[in-house]
Amino acid sequence: MSVQPITSRSFGDQIAGASLAEFWHPVAHVSEVGDQPTAFSLLGERIVLLRDADGVVAFQDLCIHRGVALSLGSAEGGVLTCAYHGWKYDRTGACVHIPQLGEGGAIPRKARIRKYQAVEKYGLVWVALEEPRCDIPSWPEDMWEAPGVHGHSILPKEWRANAGRATENAADLSHLNFVHRDLIPLQDGPVIHEHVVEPTEYGLRSMYRDGPVSWEWQIHAPFTVFAKKSGLAPAGEAGGSTGGFEQNVMCWAAFHSPVDEHLTRIFYASCRNYSLDVPDAEYDGKLVGLVFDQDQVIVESQRPEHIPVELREELHLKVPDAIALGYRQLLSRLSRVGPYLP
Numbered sequence: 001m002s003v004q005p006i007t008s009r010s011f012g013d014q015i016a017g018a019s020l021a022e023f024w025h026p027v028a029h030v031s032e033v034g035d036q037p038t039a040f041s042l043l044g045e046r047i048v049l050l051r052d053a054d055g056v057v058a059f060q061d062l063c064i065h066r067g068v069a070l071s072l073g074s075a076e077g078g079v080l081t082c083a084y085h086g087w088k089y090d091r092t093g094a095c096v097h098i099p100q101l102g103e104g105g106a107i108p109r110k111a112r113i114r115k116y117q118a119v120e121k122y123g124l125v126w127v128a129l130e131e132p133r134c135d136i137p138s139w140p141e142d143m144w145e146a147p148g149v150h151g152h153s154i155l156p157k158e159w160r161a162n163a164g165r166a167t168e169n170a171a172d173l174s175h176l177n178f179v180h181r182d183l184i185p186l187q188d189g190p191v192i193h194e195h196v197v198e199p200t201e202y203g204l205r206s207m208y209r210d211g212p213v214s215w216e217w218q219i220h221a222p223f224t225v226f227a228k229k230s231g232l233a234p235a236g237e238a239g240g241s242t243g244g245f246e247q248n249v250m251c252w253a254a255f256h257s258p259v260d261e262h263l264t265r266i267f268y269a270s271c272r273n274y275s276l277d278v279p280d281a282e283y284d285g286k287l288v289g290l291v292f293d294q295d296q297v298i299v300e301s302q303r304p305e306h307i308p309v310e311l312r313e314e315l316h317l318k319v320p321d322a323i324a325l326g327y328r329q330l331l332s333r334l335s336r337v338g339p340y341l342p
């Protein structure tokens, strides 16, 4: 049996029953956030991000006065001014000035905007709409922070697709020799070998062997995929790996941000301990762009748009679809996922 049932016990009490709002989600690449307010969306909620001397801050993109988007306003020294009537809010979300009341005017105690937790990590800005049940996903063996490892991230891709569908695609072995047959096929051909999928406290994990290359797959609830590969030939070496490169390790990550139920921003990042003198664009930047384009047309075509979490829906193959089966079981452990998942 390839898939061990994911129970609430094995899946981790801190995650089971969580709603999507109770996770950290990436919202922006750090380069997309500056000292002026910028609009983003997460789980259908409009949010505004800006950066001041103490770091990045996130608010609901809604002025308490008349509901205008604060991202239309401006900021100075981290104080955000609404474009409509000029109310000013500090980094805690408290209103600190209402021009129409004049200097010293009594500001109503309720005059504050909703603030969200926000942090920068892995070159991305992460936001939690509610108190998060778990930490931001950690790279396998914390590889991103490890000495002798080089990491980079690229600007996000936007797909007209549900984040669950996109996440499942990122961890799908069976499509490599079809959708990506010209770029990243499995060396052993299209037949998928038996592989164990095991539940973990963060989600699930699987090991897969393809020719001389060992893969470790991790899916962190709800929408993060890590793929760690060992045994790759150095960049630029034609014909793929033929063995002898076991010490070469790379790991890529696909962080899927559920902008709303129909739109997903995908943040790709990777790190490696070899080919360090090769520019990132040459190492995987160009390739990743092409691979994403190939996947996008496939995933955007999927119906229903929501990923079905009931296993009786759609048709599953026990071994080739083992990771997807585990992922759908994992999603079924969440609750109050609303329109984003059925």
Ligand code: FES
Pocket: 063, 064, 065, 066, 067, 068, 082, 083, 084, 085, 086, 087
């Ligand atoms: S709507 Fe923002 S100040 Fe009036």
Ligand SMILES: [Fe+2]
Pocket: 169, 170, 175, 179, 180, 291, 295
């Ligand atoms: Fe793909």
